[in-house]
Amino acid sequence: MTATGARRRGRPGYDVDSLLAVAVAVFNERGYDGTSMEDLSQRLGIAKSAIYHHVAGKEELLRLSLDRALDGLFGVADRVRATDAPAVDRLELLVRGSVEVLQRELPHVTLLLRVRGNTEVERAALERRRSFDRFVAGLVRQAERDGDISPALSPTVTAHLLFGLVNSLVEWYRPGSRTTGASLADAVAALAFDGLRARGEPPARR
């Protein structure tokens, strides 16, 4: 779709989408603070003026990228909010949906998770992340009240662990990684909600 988008303009070069894809890769390699417009210009193989044709500067590229990640996550949260199911099931939907967003928007989610709040755009993204985290903690709290998850931990710690697990995927997941059968969303949900330890009948001896 990126290549098609580039061609749609009827001339060689980039559109915002394909430009963003390259910029985010450079941000993830060098860090956003460590990337200059000159670096982007070199990697893209076009003049800085050609970049400014599409965006106001590197902070706009950062904003577009962080919004891709956050809009994906909030899209899942909105679907979950509209669901009429016990909180524990909504929490599982949220986890599964977040894994899918992470797979689909991997470079953007990776960048989001590295944001430290040095610019206005980053601080706005962190505020949206905190709002998402509060939504998660609220579902955990409700699921504990329902007696559907163990109340041994504070909802905040449980929420941290759950999304720590989800977010850790950016460290090793690469498109095409084999997960042997089950989807990655299934794998994460199975670990988080049912645990690794097999239950029930003792296994047949092999």
Add this chain to the structure above:
Amino acid sequence: MTATGARRRGRPGYDVDSLLAVAVAVFNERGYDGTSMEDLSQRLGIAKSAIYHHVAGKEELLRLSLDRALDGLFGVADRVRATDAPAVDRLELLVRGSVEVLQRELPHVTLLLRVRGNTEVERAALERRRSFDRFVAGLVRQAERDGDISPALSPTVTAHLLFGLVNSLVEWYRPGSRTTGASLADAVAALAFDGLRARGEPPARR
């Protein structure tokens, strides 16, 4: 202990331990590559020559830090290897012990998890990490063969998820963080091995 160590030399200033603590904090803030001996000298408030009195340079500080993290993790692995228990229980011991190392050596483990392999010292650390990961995957494989954990996923993916969960603690755990009762090691083990979802009797209505 750091302050005592510093006093033990009978003069104001640093010993290797207290110098390392400051250096690692700076590495974690600015990145190892982005930290110069000049930066360390300024933060420590001592001349570069005074740093060289203790260590050969910043790469030695990096090595000392990464070894603190890795020696801790391999200490746990050695204890687990010496344990005569089913693989699933050894895996749980390894997870619990790793959480404790992470809590005890938080800045060093944080640095370890950010290493990308730009120097000889970093490549050696990455090789030790890979060896640790193989040990984890081996335990998972054995536990699957024993029928004690679900074989739905490849052992490598399960190992990634399990230690992704453990390692994600560096993103939010701070000494003194409240986990309401259960230790952090209990919390991680409960999530990973038993899952969040309550089992057995339906909850009493409230």
